Amino acid sequence: MTAPAPPQTPAEARRLVTAFLADHDPRGGDDLEFLRARFDAGLARVSWPHGLGGLGASSALDGPVDDAFAAAGAPDNRPHSNIIGLGMAAPTLLAFGTPDQQHRWLRPLWTHEDVWCQLFSEPGAGSDLAAVATSAVRDGDDWVVNGQKVWTSLAHESRWALLVARTDPKAPKHRGLTYFVCDMDAPGVDVRPLRQITGETEFNEVFLDDVRVPDDQRIGEVGAGWRVTQGTLMNERVAIGGATPPREGGPIGTLAQHWREHPEDRTAGLHDEVLRLWVDAEALRLTSARLTQQLLAGQPGPEGSGAKLAYASLAQRTSAAELGVLGGEALRYDDWTARRPVVGDLAERTPGFRFLRAKANSIEGGTSEVLRNIIAERVLGLPGEPRADRDTPWEDLPR
Amino acid sequence: MSLTAETPTTTSQDHVEGTSLPDLLYSDVEEDLRSSVRALVTARSPWSDVLARTEAEERVDVDLWARLGRDLGVLGLPVAEDRGGAGASWREVAVVAEELGRAVAAVPFLGSAVMATAVLDRIGATDLLEGLAEGAVTAALLIPFGQLAGNTWRSTCTRDGDTVSGTVRSVADARVADVLLVPTQDGALVQVAVDQEQVTRTPVVSLDETRPLVDIVLDRAAAELVAADASSAVEHATVVGAAVLASEQLGVAEWCLQATVGYLQDRRQFGRTLASYQALRHRCADLWVQVTQARAVARYAAACAAEDSPDLPVAASLAQALCSDVAVHAAEECLQLHGGIGFTWENPVHLYLKRATSSALALGSPHAHRSKLGRLVNLPAPLPEELP
Numbered sequence: 001m002t003a004p005a006p007p008q009t010p011a012e013a014r015r016l017v018t019a020f021l022a023d024h025d026p027r028g029g030d031d032l033e034f035l036r037a038r039f040d041a042g043l044a045r046v047s048w049p050h051g052l053g054g055l056g057a058s059s060a061l062d063g064p065v066d067d068a069f070a071a072a073g074a075p076d077n078r079p080h081s082n083i084i085g086l087g088m089a090a091p092t093l094l095a096f097g098t099p100d101q102q103h104r105w106l107r108p109l110w111t112h113e114d115v116w117c118q119l120f121s122e123p124g125a126g127s128d129l130a131a132v133a134t135s136a137v138r139d140g141d142d143w144v145v146n147g148q149k150v151w152t153s154l155a156h157e158s159r160w161a162l163l164v165a166r167t168d169p170k171a172p173k174h175r176g177l178t179y180f181v182c183d184m185d186a187p188g189v190d191v192r193p194l195r196q197i198t199g200e201t202e203f204n205e206v207f208l209d210d211v212r213v214p215d216d217q218r219i220g221e222v223g224a225g226w227r228v229t230q231g232t233l234m235n236e237r238v239a240i241g242g243a244t245p246p247r248e249g250g251p252i253g254t255l256a257q258h259w260r261e262h263p264e265d266r267t268a269g270l271h272d273e274v275l276r277l278w279v280d281a282e283a284l285r286l287t288s289a290r291l292t293q294q295l296l297a298g299q300p301g302p303e304g305s306g307a308k309l310a311y312a313s314l315a316q317r318t319s320a321a322e323l324g325v326l327g328g329e330a331l332r333y334d335d336w337t338a339r340r341p342v343v344g345d346l347a348e349r350t351p352g353f354r355f356l357r358a359k360a361n362s363i364e365g366g367t368s369e370v371l372r373n374i375i376a377e378r379v380l381g382l383p384g385e386p387r388a389d390r391d392t393p394w395e396d397l398p399r
Numbered sequence: 400m401s402l403t404a405e406t407p408t409t410t411s412q413d414h415v416e417g418t419s420l421p422d423l424l425y426s427d428v429e430e431d432l433r434s435s436v437r438a439l440v441t442a443r444s445p446w447s448d449v450l451a452r453t454e455a456e457e458r459v460d461v462d463l464w465a466r467l468g469r470d471l472g473v474l475g476l477p478v479a480e481d482r483g484g485a486g487a488s489w490r491e492v493a494v495v496a497e498e499l500g501r502a503v504a505a506v507p508f509l510g511s512a513v514m515a516t517a518v519l520d521r522i523g524a525t526d527l528l529e530g531l532a533e534g535a536v537t538a539a540l541l542i543p544f545g546q547l548a549g550n551t552w553r554s555t556c557t558r559d560g561d562t563v564s565g566t567v568r569s570v571a572d573a574r575v576a577d578v579l580l581v582p583t584q585d586g587a588l589v590q591v592a593v594d595q596e597q598v599t600r601t602p603v604v605s606l607d608e609t610r611p612l613v614d615i616v617l618d619r620a621a622a623e624l625v626a627a628d629a630s631s632a633v634e635h636a637t638v639v640g641a642a643v644l645a646s647e648q649l650g651v652a653e654w655c656l657q658a659t660v661g662y663l664q665d666r667r668q669f670g671r672t673l674a675s676y677q678a679l680r681h682r683c684a685d686l687w688v689q690v691t692q693a694r695a696v697a698r699y700a701a702a703c704a705a706e707d708s709p710d711l712p713v714a715a716s717l718a719q720a721l722c723s724d725v726a727v728h729a730a731e732e733c734l735q736l737h738g739g740i741g742f743t744w745e746n747p748v749h750l751y752l753k754r755a756t757s758s759a760l761a762l763g764s765p766h767a768h769r770s771k772l773g774r775l776v777n778l779p780a781p782l783p784e785e786l787p
Contacts, residue, residue, distance in 0.1 A: 263781070263782050275770070275773050279772065282696075287694075293422065299424075306688035309684075375688070376683055
């Protein structure tokens with residue numbers, strides 16, 4: 001059977017959604033069956049390949065398709081509670097997985113039957129991710145994994161994990177890594193909550209103690225783990241291509257509204273800071289909108305790497321200004337208990353929470369310092385730092 | 400080259416679908432226009448010539464100015480074809496401004512092809528407009544260059560019959576103007592030919608000699624009425640000027656970033672290129688992020704001017720607040736990262752620092768534009784403090 005031609009425009013994509021909805025009642029009651037049917041029709045993400053939830057269309061059409069389903073009141077796959085799965089695991093499986101692996105994992109991932117997490121960072125390997133020490137040793141058809149991972153969001157809810165481990169300690173560090181999918185229910189996987197400065201336990205530590213990973217869960221060749229990891233990390237960036245939020249759509253809106261409603265909290269010094277933040281927020285919004293337009297026009301630009309850098313700084317300055325505007329009221333905090341976070345409750349928490357949480361924005365998903373290196377080296381073409389660790393066997397590096 | 404009003408090929412409606420924002424990209428027509436302007440200024444206005452001209456008798460590059468009109472036909476871009484223009488829009492004008500900024504070209508583009516053109520087009524003064532669009536006539540709007548764009552200013556020039564009198568300090572792009580467009584105290588706009596004894600133009604030693612200022616005294620100068628009620632047209636022209644100036648500032652910032660990156664790759668100290676030092680690379684990365692933002696807000700301002708959007712005053716002040724700071728910062732970083740050579744007269748960096756600094760103050764400082772934004776988007780200043 002010849003695959004149908006992929007849609008070329010948002011209008012064509014919306015027509016496919018309309019045709020699908022004629023046969024599948026979006027309010028029929030069985031959300032999972034609806035989502036599975038949507039996947040099987042190639043309308044999960046139209047940019048994915050035929051037979052794997054997509055139609056081989058441009059990624060610019062994924063947003064319009066999601067919007068069309070949402071407009072029809074269809075159930076969604078709760079994308080915000082499977083960010084690693086959709087944003088990182090799926091593209092990695094599509095780029096590096098075998099057909100068997102793709103058919104095994106992609107459908108339940110997209111329908112939210114399986115949540116995914118990422119076992120990358122370690123206490124001794126943060127920005128220098130290629131230094132990971134977790135070992136994987138071949139034993140028959142399995143690999144036996146030992147080590148400690150950290151900063152693992154969603155580990156406590158996940159069925160599967162992306163895992164990078166060292167399979168050859170005698171090779172230089174980038175060449176001795178192998179990439180696996182780890183079953184989070186396997187014996188020897190121990191997930192412990194990690195408490196953070198907000199009081200919450202958003203992340204986890206994961207201890208791996210003689211965990212057996214079958215070789216058919218290896219992604220890519222033995223020793224090629226760094227190349228696969230690089231592929232995963234390329235997808236770890238600010239989500240782009242979606243609808244542009246309205247003016248004052250983010251944290252600046254909370255600040256601006258308070259400024260308007262509470263003349264008694266205004267000071268001359270804060271006034272210029274609020275105006276500067278308003279300018280910077282609007283500039284970032286327009287920059288992101290321009291980036292989206294570039295993607296839709298098929299001219300992807302490198303501006304995405306700058307967007308996260310600018311976002312982190314803006315979020316930190318905006319939340320700090322919010323404390324200043326509130327003055328004495330900001331001395332009060334809402335809840336220090338060690339609880340799991342509620343997705344999307346940022347605006348309901350106290351300003352102190354936003355101030356503290358924003359401190360992670362310049363660390364998580366690549367520190368601002370690493371992002372500046374990436375921009376300097378990949379966008380501006382400036383040389384990298386002179387380094388001594390490229391050709392030395394990993395086991396001989398000072399640690 | 401010829402420019403037509405046809406819709407650029409790469410900007411179909413699909414690109415902006417799902418957002419209420421205009422197209423912020425450059426069309427193929429705009430990229431062609433950029434190439435033409437860049438080729439001309441590269442050939443006719445290298446920085447060494449720009450530098451030499453800052454101390455020459457004739458500060459304005461009248462040859463380049465003539466070629467922009469005669470050879471490229473880019474002086475009447477926003478004017479409809481039946482008014483003698485190219486039937487393009489302020490978006491294309493902004494692209495020209497970007498390239499002229501990149502070259503710190505000493506031509507009265509902002510004054511004549513942007514602000515004077517905008518006010519005449521708004522009023523519908525077609526005779527004069529045709530001359531400007533062809534490049535046969537150069538005009539300047541008689542406002543102090545530092546004046547905040549918008550409706551915050553009232554002229555002190557007075558009309559008496561067919562004459563006008565008054566003094567206006569620090570006027571840009573009037574040095575080689577044939578015609579002065581004079582807003583008057585009663586809200587009118589009159590045109591004054593400069594070739595009469597009653598008009599005195601005194602050159603000012605200017606912070607930026609690539610856009611030299613003049614003081615102008617009108618002493619019962621013969622004047623012809625353009626429009627009796629021109630207040631809103633003058634206001635509009637200054638806002639359009641601010642919007643287009645942002646693209647010129649973008650061009651300045653882009654040159655500074657490019658020059659800095661190039662220099663860091665050449666210059667060696669301690670046995671390494673400067674580019675191999677992370678502290679310096681990070682400064683370039685931050686600058687690049689700022690330039691991407693300047694490009695987005697400058698494009699938005701140009702698009703709002705082209706569409707005569709109700710958001711134009713916000714877009715223009717936003718663009719001025721951001722692009723002013725970005726251009727000055729880019730020039731400052733460029734100087735600092737060049738080290739001592741960047742502080743010498745024989746290096747082009749100071750031309751860009753002076754252009755960036757004077758442009759930031761022109762048509763309102765970034766501080767003034769932020770204050771204006773506070774009024775436009777309802778983020779008001781604190782109430783006067785009450786004594787206990």
